[in-house]
Each structure stands twice: as structure tokens, then as C-alpha cells.
Amino acid sequence: MKRKFYLTALAALSATAIGTAYAAKAIENDALAIETAKISLTQAVTVAEQQIGGKASRAEYEKHKGQWIFDVEVVNGKKVMDVKVDPMSGKVIAATEDKADHDDDHDQAD
Structure with a gap:
């Protein structure tokens, strides 16, 4: 027994x-994966805002091309930028203008 x-x-x-x-x-x-990041979401937002010189409107931790990244949307004037921040080093990987998020025609799609 x-x-x-x-x-x-x-x-x-x-x-x-x-x-x-x-x-x-x-x-x-992503809620569990963020435990492996060396920087916080708040730190990623700060890095992205400083890089672009604007204010973050959205931020998330997501898998992009097989790699986890912080994806931060930063608004500077009339420009909307998508900023990708490395979760291990805290450095900006890429910053590209997000033309789809411009509200130029006041339509509901944006």
C-alpha cells in the first residue's frame, strides 16, 4: 500500500x-512572456517617447517575427510612429511612421 x-x-x-x-x-x-523581459513596459514607453519626442498613445508586449518586443505607438504633432523596443537591452529596434493611424478623413476606420 x-x-x-x-x-x-x-x-x-x-x-x-x-x-x-x-x-x-x-x-x-504575452502576459506570461513579459516575465522574461529585462525592462518594464513603463521603461519601454519612456525610451520610445524620448526617441520620437512625443507621447505614447498605446503600448504592448507582443511577438513580432518570432521575437518578443515592446511595440509602442508614439504621437508627435500630426505624426504617429510605431516604435519597437528590445525587451532585453531597452534600445529602439525600429521606428516607422504609421500612416494607417492618421485621422485625415475623419472616418471611423482609423
């Missing part, structure tokens, strides 16, 4: 260890 208990406990612990290792390896949920 005692042996069955130990075998059952060992099986449960093994399953838990394997499940935990798998979950850590295959992080697809």
Missing part, C-alpha cells in the same frame, strides 16, 4: 515537472 502511494506521488511530481518545463519553453501568452 505504501509502495503504491509513493509510485503515485512520484508520477504526479514527474508530470508536474514535465508540464512546468514545457510551459516555460513554449511561452505564447
Whole structure:
């Protein structure tokens, strides 16, 4: 009886260890993935705002081309910029104008 208990406990612990290792390896949920970032979302926003000289209107942690990044939308005057910040170094990877977010025709699509 005692042996069955130990075998059952060992099986449960093994399953838990394997499940935990798998979950850590295959992080697809941005809420969980952000734990691996070396900088915070707030720090990424600050870096993006300083790079563009504007104010952030949106920021998220997302997977882009297989790599996790901070994607920050920064508004400077009439320009809307998409700024990608490396979550490990805190450096700007790319900054491109987001022409789709301009409200030039006052339509609801923007």
C-alpha cells in the first residue's frame, strides 16, 4: 500500500515537472512572456517617447517575427510612429511612421 502511494506521488511530481518545463519553453501568452523581459513596459514607453519626442498613445508586449518586443505607438504633432523596443537591452529596434493611424478623413476606420 505504501509502495503504491509513493509510485503515485512520484508520477504526479514527474508530470508536474514535465508540464512546468514545457510551459516555460513554449511561452505564447504575452502576459506570461513579459516575465522574461529585462525592462518594464513603463521603461519601454519612456525610451520610445524620448526617441520620437512625443507621447505614447498605446503600448504592448507582443511577438513580432518570432521575437518578443515592446511595440509602442508614439504621437508627435500630426505624426504617429510605431516604435519597437528590445525587451532585453531597452534600445529602439525600429521606428516607422504609421500612416494607417492618421485621422485625415475623419472616418471611423482609423
